Amino acid sequence: QKEVEQNSGPLSVPEGAIASLNCTYSDRGSQSFFWYRQYSGKSPELIMFIYSNGDKEDGRFTAQLNKASQYVSLLIRDSQPSDSATYLCAVNPAQIRGGSNYKLTFGKGTLLTVNP
Amino acid sequence: DTGVSQDPRHKITKRGQNVTFRCDPISEHNRLYWYRQTLGQGPEFLTYFQNEAQLEKSRLLSDRFSAERPKGSFSTLEIQRTEQGDSAMYLCASSLVNGNTIYFGEGSWLTVV
Numbered sequence: 001q002k003e004v005e006q007n008s009g010p011l012s013v014p015e016g017a018i019a020s021l022n023c024t025y026s027d028r029g030s031q032s033f034f035w036y037r038q039y040s041g042k043s044p045e046l047i048m049f050i051y052s053n054g055d056k057e058d059g060r061f062t063a064q065l066n067k068a069s070q071y072v073s074l075l076i077r078d079s080q081p082s083d084s085a086t087y088l089c090a091v092n093p094a095q096i097r098g099g100s101n102y103k104l105t106f107g108k109g110t111l112l113t114v115n116p
Numbered sequence: 117d118t119g120v121s122q123d124p125r126h127k128i129t130k131r132g133q134n135v136t137f138r139c140d141p142i143s144e145h146n147r148l149y150w151y152r153q154t155l156g157q158g159p160e161f162l163t164y165f166q167n168e169a170q171l172e173k174s175r176l177l178s179d180r181f182s183a184e185r186p187k188g189s190f191s192t193l194e195i196q197r198t199e200q201g202d203s204a205m206y207l208c209a210s211s212l213v214n215g216n217t218i219y220f221g222e223g224s225w226l227t228v229v
Binding site for chain 2: 043045049088090102103106107108
């Protein structure tokens, strides 16, 4: 059974702080990793994907991947109240390109609350 | 690019009735996916199509569920003899074969009473 584990939270941070969201996965063959943001009652919205070990930055967001430890994280700098949402980690056994499909395995999500 | 469109957005049905959801993917996207999400859980993969061919089905897709994509454009997901456990948000997504991400629609909420 391929699993993705996330701390369900809630994770509460003050406005302007760094929020750190963590995710571990069981399938060592996983190739690509995604972070989605989901507001209550809405569908998931892609924030970032990463497929190489190390860090990937996009604006206030940084994804970190460590395949040896089977660990992926998302850092949100200068957190804003509008960042309050559930953050879903998803993994894909296939590579991003080359005809891969997106049979993603999602974690249950971490609820983030940013307090003004 | 109008995004992935799903219809209806909300459906309340009595147990035992059949329901059908429609998904219109982003035009030129040849891959289309169905996921299901229940409260407190992440989305779960159900099935996916490449053009009109259904290439994979999850074991979650019981024989009461059927998905089609007859002309390789829009897709339908039908649930027959609905049960209360079918209550969930049904998400459609689409991608290019060599794309680097999938795009989710806004979802179709099903409540079985």
